[in-house]
Amino acid sequence: MSRHPGLVAALAAVALALGAAVGFGLAREAATADVAGSPTEEFVTTAEPEPEAPPPPPAAPGPLAEGIAWPTWGYARERVRVSPYAHRPPYRERWRFRARQLLEFPPAVAFGRLYFSNNPGTTFAVRAADGTLAWSRREERCTASSPTVAGRTVYQAYLNRPPCNATASPFALDGAVVAYDAITGRVRWRTTMIGPTESSPLVSGGRVVVGDWRGDVIALDARTGRRLWSYRAGGRVKGAVAQSGRRLYVGAYDGRVYALDAATGRLVWRSEGQGGLLGRGTFYSTPALAYGRVYLGSTDGKVYAFGAASGRLLWSVSTGGYVYSSPAVWRRTVYAGSYAGKLVALDAATGATRWERRTSGPVSGAPTVMAGLVYASTLDRRTVAVDAVTGEPVWSFPDGSYTPLVADRDRPYLVGYTRVYALDPRR
DSSP: OOSOHHHHHHHHHHHHHHHHHHHHHHHHHHHTSOOOOOSSTTOOTTOOOOOOOOOOOSOOSGGGGGOEEEOSTTSSTTOOOBOSSOOOSOEEEEEEEEOSSOOOSOOEEETTEEEEEOTTSEEEEEETTTOOEEEEEEOSSOOOSOOEEETTEEEEEEOOSSSSSOOSOGGGOOEEEEEEETTTOOEEEEEEESSOOOOOOEEETTEEEEEOTTSEEEEEETTTOOEEEEEEOSSOOOSOOEEETTEEEEEOTTSEEEEEETTTOOEEEEEEOOOBTTBOOOOOSOOEEETTEEEEEOTTSEEEEEETTTOOEEEEEEOSSOOOOOOEEETTEEEEEETTTEEEEEETTTOOEEEEEEOSSOOOSOOEEETTEEEEEETTTEEEEEETTTOOEEEEESOOSSOOEEEOSSOEEEEOSSEEEEEEEOO
16 A cells, blocks of 8 residues: 555546546547548639730830739739749849848739839839839838739738837737839829738729738728728738639638638638647638639648638648648649748649658748749748659759749749849740
């Protein structure tokens, strides 16, 4: 018989508690095992995401003759991040532009100019031919998004006033969306937002749609900036809104994905990631829409596929690290980066891994597919291109951090940590 029955009883209680905790944890983690997908359920094979280059505009004087080459983040409203232009390395540098501060998001390209903003809030219009400055505007607000060009207008979303990366409650901060004349830089309108926004604008149907840190998805009139409707999600909305048909899709920091009616903002469906022992991950990733599905990454380390019509979870795949990366989708393959320091290529129908490629550092930003290559940037400031089918390395460049490149008919433009480079394909 023990000389310390109280101690034995206490140890037994601790053991039972630990056993219960371990059992609970195993049960929770078993519930979040990867979900294998089906090649037939809500998979529309005819919806191939192969964006086409915009046709040249009617003859017009000056820069208007160039038209709009890359209108928005991800190129198309579906945000599939596939270039319609077919440039391939090797490249030689044509020019570089020093933005002096962090460039987290890529330019829009239109009218022979690149439009982009640095982190402290200066928006630049840089001539594509030679890298010279056409105009710049300082909004005195932080920026973490790409502009969108529609018509002759550049729409840029802004966060709070400096200091950037403020930790104050989103309810104590505001933001803004500003519309600039693309040729002159003149402000057409400026709308102060109740919450900071780092959502690259979606422009469609006469509306400019962004999300904000308060959890609102907001539609503004594209001509006047007047608020048309809003929808309150359950967490911050930091990514961009994607559109397919009459529906908008967006992820939020409550770990849920929302489908909204584009005209009214009415909720169509709401779904969520799987979660784990510490709860659901958050969706910073912007959805990519293809094959009747919604693809996006989560901070729980997974890439998800949901049915665009139903919101049903169709598959999930673990990557071993945060997935802030917004996927690219091309030829029935989903490409995404992971903080585990790798690129993954997943079967768009089933989620099966086609290949994984280790990278020199974590991949935070979205990849871009162009001419059969996947481009991605790593947080150790390097941009790589790998074969889209095999994952084999093809080319690399010693700059870049969050986002790789955009392009027009003449060349690609690579986004470095504080610089933009024009690259001419070697002939």
